[in-house]
Amino acid sequence: MRWTRILPAVASAMLLAVNTPAALANPTPRAAIQVAASQNIVEVAQGNPNFSTLVSAIQAADLAETLKGAGPFTVFAPTNAAFDKLPAGALQALLQDKQKLRAVLLLHVIKGKVTAAEAMKKSGAVSTVQGQNVTLRTEGGKVMINNATVITPDIAASNGVIHVIDAVLLPK
Numbered sequence: 001m002r003w004t005r006i007l008p009a010v011a012s013a014m015l016l017a018v019n020t021p022a023a024l025a026n027p028t029p030r031a032a033i034q035v036a037a038s039q040n041i042v043e044v045a046q047g048n049p050n051f052s053t054l055v056s057a058i059q060a061a062d063l064a065e066t067l068k069g070a071g072p073f074t075v076f077a078p079t080n081a082a083f084d085k086l087p088a089g090a091l092q093a094l095l096q097d098k099q100k101l102r103a104v105l106l107l108h109v110i111k112g113k114v115t116a117a118e119a120m121k122k123s124g125a126v127s128t129v130q131g132q133n134v135t136l137r138t139e140g141g142k143v144m145i146n147n148a149t150v151i152t153p154d155i156a157a158s159n160g161v162i163h164v165i166d167a168v169l170l171p172k
Contacts, residue, residue: 037156040068053083061101071159072113078168106130116153119143
């Protein structure tokens with residue numbers, strides 16, 4: 001009888017602790033998962049400072065509304081460090097050419113939700129929203145897409161999943 005009174009109180013306290021502004025500002029892994037799963041792909045990216053270049057590129061290419069859509073989508077998201085690896089001037093040139101920028105960004109998007117575990121089983125060519133194929137494979141227990149390594153897999157979003165990659169994929 002005593003536990004029936006204590007357990008609801010403990011559960012309520014835990015929910016309040018996870019959903020406070022402080023917890024959301026400095027999320028624990030569990031709180032981060034809950035927040036991300038309620039946000040679309042663009043909102044998740046906007047909430048991560050490591051994606052500021054990607055978010056700027058998405059906005060410049062007028063792809064934000066598309067990636068906020070129902071999906072589901074799988075996005076292989078390059079970090080700011082990945083964009084920094086591009087040759088000097090390449091990013092600025094892309095930002096000035098919306099058509100080329102869209103082609104690069106859409107090469108990072110696959111229709112449907114593909115988790116890392118599913119990607120490990122899908123070795124081979126996979127069609128992107130851009131139209132070209134990319135090659136998925138497993139190397140050293142990590143998912144690879146073309147020349148990029150998935151460094152953080154399976155970030156949940158309300159309309160799909162994000163896999164963080166360490167290089168920018170470029171069209172052939």
